[in-house]
Amino acid sequence: MPDKKNYSSSVISKRRMHHAIRLVVSTLFLSVIFLFFGTGVIASDMLKENQLLVGVARKNITPDKRIKNWVTGKPYTGVEDSIYVRALVLGDGQDKIVIINWSLVDAGESATDEVRKKISAELNIPAHHILVNASHNHSAPWTPVYQAGYRGKERDTWWAIRYMPPQNDDPYFKAWMKFLINQTAAAAKEASQNLQPATLWIGRVNASRYMYNRRPRQPKWGLEESNVPKGYGFSHPDYNPDVLVGGAAFGPMDRTMTLLSFRDAHHNPIVSVFHLAVHAVSIYPYSEAISGDWPEEASKRIGETIGGEAVFLQGNAGDIVPWRRGRVAVTEMGAGLAELASAAYRFSAKLKPASLIATRSMVKLPLSERGKERTGLDSVNAEVQLITYGSLAIVTLPGEPLTGLGNAIRARSPFPQTLVLGYSNGNGVHYVSLPDEKPFGGYEVETGTSGTECAGRVLEEEAVRMLNEAIGRINHEHDAKK
Template identity: 25%
Template sequence: MCLTKLITSKIFKKYHKVRISTFLMVILCVLLLSVQTTFAGDFKAVVVKENITPKVPKQLLGYGARLSEGILDSIYHQILILDDGNSKFALVSTDICVLSPATYDKVAKLVEKKFGIVRSNFWWSVTHTHSAPEVGAPGLPEAFMGERYKHPIDTNYTDLVTSKLLDGIEKGIQQLAPASLGVGWGHSSANINRRARDIDDVAFLGMNPDGAVDRRIGILKIVHKEDHRLMATVANYAIHGTVLGGQNLLISGDGPGVVAKYVEEKSGAPMLFINGAAGNLAPIYSVYPDARSGRMNMLRRLLGDKILMASKEILNYEDQISFSASEMDFLTPMKEGLKWPEALNEYIVDEKGTAKTIKVPVRFLNINDKIGIWASPLELFCEISNEVRERSPFPYTFYYGYTNGWLGYMLTEEEWEYKGYEPTVSPFVPNAGTRFGETVLSYLESELKSK
């Protein structure tokens, strides 16, 4: 009996250990799966399109002060929501000209309060069409072009634009679906350097075929995870929204709007047009009195088809996505004699009560350590973003301009010598552009890459 009990006891202990080991293995597998679900990035995405076309005449922003007399084509918010399983990111493309950083700040607070999307994860970019209504207070343009803003601020339209944006984000969060992400490059010759110079070497707004240009298209392609049906295209290209000139009184998304509509019709999914470093880049057909004489529909062929072609060439997709967004302030002296708008006092540093320093907020987004996107509220000259892209540690580096507000033109130091329109309406000193590019590169190579 004693021997039997001993053998039975040993067998029970061995069996018990096996059961415990098996149980622990099961628990470990569950934990590992749980960690993967929470942190590895089961990617979800959605795009929501909201019509913001006004039903009554509105003051148009771009060129001189003028009241609209009708609608050429509708204008929209295109709202992209990304979710990597850890946080949500909202990218908005809106068919308006420029936006005050103060207006962005107000909306960003609402977005964070209502949806928990923090400021660094909410990017509001505008296409820079010159044929869309004003939104919010004028901001920095009032410092240079005060004669345009003798009329009251249109709070009704600003409220409409804000409510449509918030509604779109709310819908998007509810409609998030499993997705995969692809990335690629395209090329288009739809733009041209607009800093024309005669033999006197004084720049004027025209065409300079020998000037610097950026003709790359940066493509993000989002497809359904299961069947790879297209959900959205994000196309990043540098071009002014100025096919239509100051004589036009019809509301329009201009060239970017025409291209977005065309790509959506051909692909079956919405397209966000995100402008780039277009400070010195115009469409090759520019400032015409109407869309027909400006051949605005030609941009369907010149740019729309090139976006579609580049999108088709993207064959590799990832559904395990992680992203990290961050922000830094670039500090640079203000141009002497500039009267800074009080509404933008958050964007300056007052040193000893006299000399002022401008704070330019720059946003960054690291996606899977392969895509590095940076954005600023500037009309940046393309030479600066071109150099950042060439020297960037990320295989895909995109610059999103006109994002989260507008703080004027930032030129290369060389272009200041040729004077003209852009230096006149720039709040910066001549060497700001060089230092800005180097500062952004340093951030891409260190802080953003480490994330």
């Protein structure tokens, strides 16, 4: 190797030229990064391969109390506590993904499409990179229908208009329709502007103390008598959620609360995403006011306990309800889930960096005679969405899936960290389950669904197909880099 002093001037000139070119390329790259991620602060280590970025924002979406309560058909009596939209934006330097949670009953097809169009235009991302999940909060409205035609002649879901006509011409509801979309888009934009480098950690805890499967397996024969009190249920003074009565057996239940913890370079929490499957029905039997029910209480408490923001993603809660109900139960559940989340945070594991991938598929769900009458169709279009980040997979199902459907998908998933969301990107056939639920009866498999007993199997098979296809693509890309 010659001494640097003996380098010819031409070699030195070439090195200077190459150095100048590298500076120009680096400057252009940083400019592109700045334009892509907006005004958010991006640290220097963002340039690492597969550097995860995260941003979060929250906006109030509480409607005027003068809109009608779908449970009573009368105006809400007040606002016990506000309801919110939360937007989580993820990036990897190339793609962005937006995850929305509404503190509402559902995420209907029309509302999902409307908010996707607005966010897609404002953030310049594909519509299938936007996930819309609802907490299934019964103390809040159903999402508005902005355009007809998504579900045949069934414009509004029958649940929303059982006790009143559609509200689209009501001035207070019309104002809220616009407000909901604008606030959601504003939250997504703010979260995108707040993007910062992050690591992702995952933890799980047993939250079964706050859950109850309302579909216990009743014996078909063999009992002589039962001492179950008349009118026994959650409102009965002797109610005990830990005891099954009448010789019944427990139905299936996913006891897990999963915590996805996004942390900054100093290991400080940015946002905690908590996922479990429990109906948000604690408040509405006792109050006709607007409320965020236990998910809002838990979000607040988890944020206070761990730090940063907290975002809830609802699971397959079609047959799972809170163990107790009422304001006292909500307060207790919020505090208890925060304590469990703190434990999950403490004992969590860090996921390896990876690329973000989002895909979706449309399937046709077969309709029962009841569903055909409601819609005028033989089948209804339904979306299954998949978001992956390395070993983490988030699957979405439409409508109100029973817990067994989510369990089946997780059991067949090749991804070790699989979350299955319900109440996402549409209503599908409303309640939806696997065929093995049919013999146990109940309105979830009878009047509460528009689908045949095979509708859940269609969703399961499509979700598993997408998961297997995704892992195959990841393995192929990994092999190509060797």
